[in-house]
Amino acid sequence: MSGGHADLFAKRPLSERVASGLLLATALVSVLTTVGIVVVLLKQSLSFFRAVPLAAFLGDTQWTPLFADKHFGIWPLLSGTLLTTAIAVAVGLPLGVLAAICLAEFASPRARRVLKPVVEVLAGVPTVVYGTFALTVVTPLLQRVVPGLSGFNALGAGIVMGIMIFPIIASISEDALSSVPPTLREAALALGGSRVTTIVKVVVPSAFSGITAAVILAVSRAVGETMIVAVAAGQQPRLTLDPRVPIETMTAYIVQVSLGDTPSGTLEYQTIFAVGLSLFLLTLALNVISQRVRGVVTGAARR
Amino acid sequence: MSQESLPVTAPPRASGIPRAGELEGVRPARHALFLALCVLALIVPLAVLGLLLASALHVSAPRLGWEFLTGYPSRHATSAGILPALAGSAALLTLTAGLAVPLGVGAAIYLEEYARPNRLTSLIEVNISNLAGVPSILYGLLGLEVFVRALGLGRSLISGAATLALLVLPMVIMTSREALRTVPSSLREACYALGADRWTTLRCVILPSCLPGILTGVILSLARAVGETAPLVTIGALTYVAVLPDSLGSAFTAIPIQIFNWVSRPQAEFRANAAAGVVVLLALTGALNGLCIWLRVRLGRRA
Known part of the structure; x- marks a missing residue:
């Protein structure tokens, strides 16, 4: 380094360097958290996979680690997770996208200022509250219409989960719709398109990647959601697509084992980390895809 | 918004220019239906929220009262109260804030004010956005292995608070960064021009001017932490705690855990307790969110 630079660095007081170092240390805590999660999951999972082959x-196709006749097939838990998630998306996707269209295209700026925070209230409801609601209100209501619906089921849990992911889809889709350049809308209107045709054929397709990113993120939330399914979907891992019977998701299984007093070091204890690792990889993949898809949008918008 | 001012249904009929939509032979009924669906998509989730609140208030009515708020858990539904859970949640919140605020705000300051655009910085940034998508139950597994076992803190208040602090850290960092970004660079430059160093600028100019923003972000993060159940269940928070937490190492319960416990019991009488717990929890998260809005209005003017 030549003289001028060196002087500037030399003048930097000690307190400044200490402050900078301390602040860097706080930023590194988040990196350590990730490392911690990965190490913990891998370490216990490795012991698990030493006993149970991949x-x-x-x-x-059976998951019975807590029974005498032990089977360690992840599919029943995975199918439970996918079933509740699919129901949640079937509810949350149309509601979320249509509500986003309503907010972005039809609502007056004033109505939007009021409605957006109201939608966000839904995101602030604790999930154990949603779970209680699914078990004690939604399921009894559904039982009047759906014959053979058991007290614990994927249907009620999935529908309530759809309400839970609604604000995620609505608010990110609304951002995507609002960032469609007005010139596109004006061109469509100038060609004689009606407002609705413009929305359906021009605005929504232009915002498609943003909406996709929102949906993938919502799927990731639904996959990782714990309390709704732990309370309302049951504790019976079974490989089924029937939404009326009790099932168990990956997250609910972790809760079930945590509630019991499973001693550390046993195979039962290690199963929750193997399930946790699967959950981590699944949600990580979904989040990365969602970020990529969204990155394409914002990148295009900047250009 | 620009589309509001567009002459979508402008009436320059005389000039012979067709109305928007006229060329494609608009069917008003279909379009009205689309608009109705969009509005409905916004109303349905809010109606569900209304149903949730109404049913919780209705079911909890016989239990909700001073006795419930000041009572201890019991095997008898009608005499069980929520005081230890309330105290546990309050203690958890305080400790979580004490851990997450310095770490989160510090990391935000580092990333906004100190970090150079290098690989370490982008690693930290990518890491934070990925951490925000990790399901909360996996933080529970991290807390179980690191705080409860490796550090030997046991199933204690401090283990729970440390786990929750790591969970809300990404949110605290992201909201604080946004607040820091709102400080106009002219303020910074003016301070530097007066000969202040970075630390002084930060302490005397930047932080005071974005304090409301940081505070709102912190409170929103705490509102999320107070409703978190899954990570606490995973680290093994107890559900039957008949004493108030009196030290960092004491066993604890929290409102969401108590709700989960009550709603999981087969006896129907406990449903009223769960509903009463839901009302208390929603009141608490509502109060925290209300505090945010108040702060935004109150302190926002000064900034």
Whole structure:
């Protein structure tokens, strides 16, 4: 380094360097958290996979680690997670996208200022509250219409989960719709398109990647959601697509084992980390895809 | 918004220019239906929220009262109260804030004010956005292995608070960064021009001017933490705690845990307790959110 630079650095007082170092340390805590999660999950999962071959984990169709006759196939838990998530998306996607269109295209700026925070209230409801609601209100209501609906089921939990992911889809889709350049809308209107045609054929397709990113993020939330399914969907891991019977999701299984007093070091204890690792990889993949898809949008908008 | 001012249904009929939509032979009924669906998509989730609140208030009515708020857990539904859970949640919130605020705000200051655009910085940034998408139950597994077992803190208040602090850290960092970004660079430059160093500028100019923003972000993060159940269940927070937490190492319960416990019991009488717990929890998160709005209005003017 030549003289001028060196002087500037030399003049930097000690307090400044200490402050900078301390602040860097706080920023590194988040990195350590990630490292911690990965290390913890991998460490326990490795012990698990030493006892249970990966082929059994991915190949067996039964999950009974807490019974005498032990099977360690992840599919029943995975199917439970996918079933509740699919129901949640079936509810949350149309509601979220239509509500986003309502907010972005039809609502007056004043109505939007009021409605957006109201929608966000839904995102602030604790999930144990949603779970209680699913079990004690939604399921009894559904039982009047759906024959053979059991007290714990994927349907009620999934529908309430759809309400839970609604604000995520609505607010990110609304951002995507609002960032469609007005010139596109004006061009469509100038061509004689009506307001609705313009929305359906021009605005929504232009915002498609933003809406997709919103949906993928919502799927990731639904997959990782714990309390709604732990309270309302049951604790019976079974490989089924029937939404009326009790099932168990990956997250609910972790809760079930945590509630019992499973001693550390046992195979039962390690199962929750193997399930946790699967959950981590699944949500990470979804989040990365969502960020990529969204990155394309914002990148295009900047240009 | 620009589309509001567009002459969508402008009437320059005389000039012979067709109305928007006229060329494609608009069917008003279909379009009205679309608009109705959009509005409905916004109303339905809010109606569900209304149903949730109404049913919680209705079911909890016989239990909700001073006795419930000041009572201890009991095997008898009608005499069980929520005081230890209330105290536990209050203690958790205080400790979580004490851990997450310095770490989160520090990391935000580092990233906004000190970090150079290098690989370490982008690693930290990518890491934070990925952490925000990790399901909360996985933080529970981290807390279980690191705080409860490796550090030997046991199933204590401090283990729970540390786990929740890591969970809300990404949110605290992201909201604080946004607040820091609102400080106009002219303020910074003016302070530097007066000969102040970075630390002084930060302490005397930047932080005071974005304090409301940081505070709102912190409170919103705490509102999320207070409703979190899954990570606390995973680290093994107890549900039957008949004493108030009196030290960092004491066993604890929290409102969401208590709700989960009550709603999971087979006896129907406990449903009223769960509903009463839901009302208390929603009042608490509502109060925290209300505090945010108040702060934004009150302190926002000064900034």
